[in-house]
Amino acid sequence: MERKWEAMEAIFKPKAVAVIGASDNPGKLGSHVMRSLIEGRYPGKIFPVNPGKEEILGIKAYPSLLQTPECVDLSIIVLPAESVPKTFQECREKGVKGIVLITAGFKEIEDKRGETLQQEITELANQFGMKVIGPNTFGVVNLHLPINASFTPEFSSVEKGEIAFVSQSGGMSHLMGFLSMTSQVGFSKIIGLGNRCNVDFDDMVEYLTDDPQTKVVALYMEGMDHPRRLMEVAERAKGKKPILSYKVGRSSTGDQASQFHTGSLAGKHEVYGGAFKQAGILMVQSSEELLDTSKALAISPLPEGSCVAVLSGQAGPGMAACDVCETEGLSIPPFSSKTQQKVETLLPPLAIRTNPIDMGPAWYDSEAIEGIVHSVLEDKKIDAVILCIMFASANRASVGILADLLLQSQEKKPVVCCLSAPRGIWDEEIKRLEASGIPNFPTPERAARVLANLVRYKKLRSEYNE
Amino acid sequence: MERKWEAMEAIFKPKAVAVIGASDNPGKLGSHVMRSLIEGRYPGKIFPVNPGKEEILGIKAYPSLLQTPECVDLSIIVLPAESVPKTFQECREKGVKGIVLITAGFKEIEDKRGETLQQEITELANQFGMKVIGPNTFGVVNLHLPINASFTPEFSSVEKGEIAFVSQSGGMSHLMGFLSMTSQVGFSKIIGLGNRCNVDFDDMVEYLTDDPQTKVVALYMEGMDHPRRLMEVAERAKGKKPILSYKVGRSSTGDQASQFHTGSLAGKHEVYGGAFKQAGILMVQSSEELLDTSKALAISPLPEGSCVAVLSGQAGPGMAACDVCETEGLSIPPFSSKTQQKVETLLPPLAIRTNPIDMGPAWYDSEAIEGIVHSVLEDKKIDAVILCIMFASANRASVGILADLLLQSQEKKPVVCCLSAPRGIWDEEIKRLEASGIPNFPTPERAARVLANLVRYKKLRSEYNE
Numbered sequence: 001m002e003r004k005w006e007a008m009e010a011i012f013k014p015k016a017v018a019v020i021g022a023s024d025n026p027g028k029l030g031s032h033v034m035r036s037l038i039e040g041r042y043p044g045k046i047f048p049v050n051p052g053k054e055e056i057l058g059i060k061a062y063p064s065l066l067q068t069p070e071c072v073d074l075s076i077i078v079l080p081a082e083s084v085p086k087t088f089q090e091c092r093e094k095g096v097k098g099i100v101l102i103t104a105g106f107k108e109i110e111d112k113r114g115e116t117l118q119q120e121i122t123e124l125a126n127q128f129g130m131k132v133i134g135p136n137t138f139g140v141v142n143l144h145l146p147i148n149a150s151f152t153p154e155f156s157s158v159e160k161g162e163i164a165f166v167s168q169s170g171g172m173s174h175l176m177g178f179l180s181m182t183s184q185v186g187f188s189k190i191i192g193l194g195n196r197c198n199v200d201f202d203d204m205v206e207y208l209t210d211d212p213q214t215k216v217v218a219l220y221m222e223g224m225d226h227p228r229r230l231m232e233v234a235e236r237a238k239g240k241k242p243i244l245s246y247k248v249g250r251s252s253t254g255d256q257a258s259q260f261h262t263g264s265l266a267g268k269h270e271v272y273g274g275a276f277k278q279a280g281i282l283m284v285q286s287s288e289e290l291l292d293t294s295k296a297l298a299i300s301p302l303p304e305g306s307c308v309a310v311l312s313g314q315a316g317p318g319m320a321a322c323d324v325c326e327t328e329g330l331s332i333p334p335f336s337s338k339t340q341q342k343v344e345t346l347l348p349p350l351a352i353r354t355n356p357i358d359m360g361p362a363w364y365d366s367e368a369i370e371g372i373v374h375s376v377l378e379d380k381k382i383d384a385v386i387l388c389i390m391f392a393s394a395n396r397a398s399v400g401i402l403a404d405l406l407l408q409s410q411e412k413k414p415v416v417c418c419l420s421a422p423r424g425i426w427d428e429e430i431k432r433l434e435a436s437g438i439p440n441f442p443t444p445e446r447a448a449r450v451l452a453n454l455v456r457y458k459k460l461r462s463e464y465n466e
Numbered sequence: 467m468e469r470k471w472e473a474m475e476a477i478f479k480p481k482a483v484a485v486i487g488a489s490d491n492p493g494k495l496g497s498h499v500m501r502s503l504i505e506g507r508y509p510g511k512i513f514p515v516n517p518g519k520e521e522i523l524g525i526k527a528y529p530s531l532l533q534t535p536e537c538v539d540l541s542i543i544v545l546p547a548e549s550v551p552k553t554f555q556e557c558r559e560k561g562v563k564g565i566v567l568i569t570a571g572f573k574e575i576e577d578k579r580g581e582t583l584q585q586e587i588t589e590l591a592n593q594f595g596m597k598v599i600g601p602n603t604f605g606v607v608n609l610h611l612p613i614n615a616s617f618t619p620e621f622s623s624v625e626k627g628e629i630a631f632v633s634q635s636g637g638m639s640h641l642m643g644f645l646s647m648t649s650q651v652g653f654s655k656i657i658g659l660g661n662r663c664n665v666d667f668d669d670m671v672e673y674l675t676d677d678p679q680t681k682v683v684a685l686y687m688e689g690m691d692h693p694r695r696l697m698e699v700a701e702r703a704k705g706k707k708p709i710l711s712y713k714v715g716r717s718s719t720g721d722q723a724s725q726f727h728t729g730s731l732a733g734k735h736e737v738y739g740g741a742f743k744q745a746g747i748l749m750v751q752s753s754e755e756l757l758d759t760s761k762a763l764a765i766s767p768l769p770e771g772s773c774v775a776v777l778s779g780q781a782g783p784g785m786a787a788c789d790v791c792e793t794e795g796l797s798i799p800p801f802s803s804k805t806q807q808k809v810e811t812l813l814p815p816l817a818i819r820t821n822p823i824d825m826g827p828a829w830y831d832s833e834a835i836e837g838i839v840h841s842v843l844e845d846k847k848i849d850a851v852i853l854c855i856m857f858a859s860a861n862r863a864s865v866g867i868l869a870d871l872l873l874q875s876q877e878k879k880p881v882v883c884c885l886s887a888p889r890g891i892w893d894e895e896i897k898r899l900e901a902s903g904i905p906n907f908p909t910p911e912r913a914a915r916v917l918a919n920l921v922r923y924k925k926l927r928s929e930y931n932e
Contacts, residue, residue: 026859027830029860032858032859032860035859104816105816108816108817109815109816109817110815110816111815138858151858151859151860152857152858152859153859154857154859154887154888154891157888167782168782169780169781169782169783169785170780170782170856170858171778171779171780171781171782171783171784171854171856172780172782172783172786172856174780174856174857174858174886175782175783175856175884175886175909175910178856178857178886178887178888179886179908179909181888181889182648182889220782222781222782222785248782248785248786248788248789249785249789250789250792250793286786286790286909286911287786287909287910287911288908288909288911288912312637313637314635314636314637314638314640315635315637315688316633316634316635316636316637316638316641316686316688316714317635317637317638317641318637319635319688319714319715320638320714320752320753322714323714323715323716324752326716327716349575349576349577350570350571350574350575350576351574351575364493388637390636390637390638390640390641390644391618391620391640391644392498392604392617392618392636392640393492393498393501393617393618393619393620394495394498394617418641420640420641420644420645421620421644422620422623422644422647423647423648425620442645442754443641443645443752443753443754444641444753445752445753445754446754
């Protein structure tokens, strides 16, 4: 266990990294890996290894790993598949503990030799006490060190945050990274498991459960080799941090495709559904939902129940949110009579004053907004709030007022927002709210779906805490 | 009919506009309306009407509408509700044909007097041959003239395009406008119907069916007063241009809220569903889906059937697209043996070579990509293509190559994309593709859902062309 942790730490927090197969030819993955480390401002030592070069991208290169002058914790390997066993031997000699094996051509190819080769290197790695991310991976990124040990330098532009994304697909990791750049979402780590030769979902979830920089673990899965162990590890994480999973292969075609992709059968979707629920893993149905829900779980308190108040600046978006709430099993109950009376004294009879409230007529009256939001948050019949306001010149100030109010509130109920405006108008207010645990989403429907997932997660967890 | 068309043209293409209740006080809606016209570069004459002002925002003001020196086609009214009947009288005297009545306080309020007042002004408008957008509306925007006749100057930043958005909710119009700003979607017109005193969905769909600047009509609905007439009008539009509807009020709470919001019962969702289908109106389930599907319908050819090829640069996103396709009733069939043979000669046996194809191993080989895409597009078993590529430094050039290829293709099959990259990297290529009828979406799931909607729309239309 100690030794395993040490090897994982070597992958995510290395003091020195060797790039075996480093290159300065932009047509080679070895050059992209070098750029990722350099442009990503990795603070440790970088040792490019390439027998034909004295220097790569301004850094002294070495003809072999064994000739590098210092200890190396992590080797990133971008050599052809057949030379990997020999390289593993050298890594052992050098005392390397962590490997990121970008090289493809193992279990995922049609040729049986790929699988044999993968067995061979897995046995070597196990024997040498090395942990291997891959083969057939884009790499790993730890935004807190920072280290971008991948072939995509652009991952270094992803914001630092508290969500770890663990993926069986490099494509899905890139998608999530790029989506996050326009969604104010930050990641602690982005990890491409590839063919999972000796680091599978279970190992990674186990490691991340104890990782202080990770609050939420988001998984993208196609298939699994050790489902039972994953469930055990996930059950141990329950109450510590949320684990979500987006699993594809619901369709028969996707299921077949998975087999080829990373060499594992996706298996019956329903079977996974039941097992995940038991283990406290929250399942979601799309990449967007995975990102949205992870963002909320990283910052928001959890609701005590499923009773929601919908407060909107305009009725339409509030109604759209209500539709999703009801479809997803949330309830939009009447307020307590105390709250209802308060709302009626504050709002003129010009719009909806029951739940959902249309606060439109109150925009010019910050005291009224304050009063309404206060009473609704304090209402014991209400577990959570959805707040939807679409910008119009006349309500520009409203979100600032609401932000002040929400940030002062002592109530620890989740508030999920859809505050929508052209770029630049409410950016600061939204940033303030998100920094204090109140997430914002681009549409009322997405905000409502996220809240439904917070409720589902709370239930999953409570059932298992009993 | 002639007269009605004339009144609608006065609303969307006025040569001169009066703003009755114009103001330079930023706390008043009348000032926002003035800014919308001025900052939106309305090319006609603007006559601010306000008895207390000689000039408003640099434009000569008049004490009353009757004292304005020239013909006025459109009056935008932002006076208190009780003065509206008298203002309508003046509009008739002046020969005004179109009214945008922003003023609230009519059918939507709890006080019965609101409904009475709305009846009164509706009778006046009908008697005077005037068409009224509103009351209780944010206004209308025609991006082609351009005229921003709304209280939100920011609508002028929406891109000009070929989708008309007709909404019962100002909030939803603002949401769609703001979403469009980050989604490369353009609108021809954005119309807030408000309480629909004598311009309802049916009138608007009828007008837009003959509007040469509109290719797609997107509706956001809560309830309807003349459902039968809408269905008749929609049936007449079938084959001419697509009509989509996002209708809220699926939930009981939303349904109640609708009654208050614009004074009409939302009614049973299922009843609408059947009627819409009969009339050839495509129903969607969220604001995002409405925008995405409208964008595709505005530019893409329609598929002849529901057989889809999924081509992806990385297996994961392709599998996510497959899942949505199958859930939505699309089929992902095997290729013809000719296509399959071709693919196998072009792609090494390193990844999935059946449908869905993982083109990953071909990135360095533009001839291979060209060959695969060509054969798949020509395959008679395939009606449409979903193309998913996530950027990585190593495949930067691929989208340019694919764009050239797709734009040269003679096949008129729909191709729907998820090409995802950090901002700035593929923007030009995506713009070129979209300009030629190949839309791009942020996630593979959204791309697949849009394609499913194209198939559904094609079916709806075909059933009614028979």
